[in-house]
Amino acid sequence: MTTTPSSITAPAGLRDRRSNALREGWLIAGRDLLHWVREPWGLVFGLAFNIMLILLFGFLFGGAIEVPGGGDYIAFLLPGMFALTMLFGLEGTMTAMAEDAKRGITDRFRSLPISSASVALGRALADLANSALSLAVLMVGGLLIGWRPTTGPAEIALGIALLLWLRFALLWLGIFLGLSFRGTGATTAVQVLVWPVGFLSTVFVSAETMPGWLGVITTWNPVSATATAARELFGNPTGVTSGWMAENAVLAASAWPLVITLVFLPLTATAYRHLRR
């Protein structure tokens, strides 16, 4: 190994900038974007999984499922799948956080002169971008199999915004879990959490087809609120014919993620500080 003195020693005054959480968060998020380019298969299989679920439920079970209040099942299913994809993103957030901690990459970031918010911010930006891409792919897939939004651009935009708003809230839950519980068991624990929450919702079937108590739980699931609001805003059948949710789905889909964020954003900050204990 040949070494020239000038190259190991950094020139004086090399730093151009002071610490800035947004810039640093963006740089850390950029690492994920590079992963997509360098190892695209992870991303492709993630998207293929969502498309497979649509095809399975849309065509395999779809014929046997009737939507209360009438309407096409594919049109009912797709907005639900969008909401479910936002929920499933939680696993990726948590796994990525836990993996970086395990590999010492989080510690390396923490030993750099950067803002303490930038690690979580980087994860949040990268995962939000990932989910936006997944959503776009699902929407194109939906259009190909006959799903159609029937409302105006403003409603459609609000529907997309509410879906990403749910994802935004779940980011903090995922980062919190990834920082707090490490090791191989943690990912399994999140799967155990995510699947019942995903299926005890109105993603696949209307709550009005369920026994009373189950219908109540399902209706009030945050994923259901977002799914119902998205159906309404895209002009698709909602499967909700009566009750508070029939009138106020958009309100519920705005409030639930706010509650989740207000709880888990501070907890994420605390969990990050507790890395130092």
Next chain:
Amino acid sequence: MSRPVPSHPALEAVGLRKRFGKSTALDGFDLRVAAGTVHGLLGPNGAGKTTAVRCLTTLTDLDEGTAAIDGIDVRRDPAAVRERIGLVGQFHAVDEALTARQNLMLFARLSGLSKPRARTRADQLLESFALTDAASRAVSGFSGGMRRRLDIASSLVLTPAILFLDEPTTGLDPRGRATVWQAVREVAALGTTVLLTTQLLDEADQLADRVSVMDHGRVIAEGTPTDLKRRLGGDRITGRFAVGDLDRAAAVVAAAVDSEASVDRDALSVTVEVVDGSAALAPIVRALDADGLLVEDLSLRRPTLDEVFLHLTGAPSPVEPIEPTGPTGPTGPTGPTEPAERRAEPALPAGPAGVADPAASDLEAR
């Protein structure tokens, strides 16, 4: 090297204490590292080396004590401390999926460099650490030694006042170890202060100007490698002879190095302890030759970490179980201790790197 010599040491730690639940990781840890030197922190697994490094690099909070890096208090101004340190932890904390250059660019830009400057700096570091040819390859295909060199390069984007290397060669093959040693020597030759932890006496001997021996969360001996070896009785030279020559050989060898020789009649060997084994070999060979004694086998051996601990604490090193060496109780100069507690590790929630299982990091490295 143009760094002005500062009036304060690069690192000064006094009375550091850290507990994880019921186990004490640091128990009155003191350390002083002069600027421009390489300091080895030597100790068995579980001695508290990693916790010490994590506390000094602001990753873990201290319970008690004061520590300053480059004159800046670790607890009072951790952000300023982070501007002055480089940390290479026990893991190869580089992104596997990215190329070497992409990794360096990321850390350079996070250190506050603009894109063009980061690119220049990355290229300089790639060249310094003999990684230019591999710059555009994914790190996942790198050997352990290459990863470690990239890891060290990533910590040197801004010249740190002190570079921490936590067991930099754990899990590397001899060739990887040699290239990392070379890299550390070159970093040190340019005036960067280095604190390196190791379980290997030989590594500390090879790289460090001074060595602190650590056990039970505190430093139990400190000095230059030569000092320490002198205190430990130094190297062992053993020669094997024909049975009738043993006593005469012992006298000749002892006279040649002005030391006492011990005779093992079962092994037909004569052993002397000397401070500098390689310097003593030639006089021994000459003396034996002059006396017409035929030596069947002559070997030079450095004291092992186990022997270091036997000398310093009167108790065997807890690194791994060793053969019982006689009635050595668990009570040594450091006070009564339960052997079972010697392996006490920091509690898990403190962070995975802090409690790295050496076997696991071995696997990671390959």
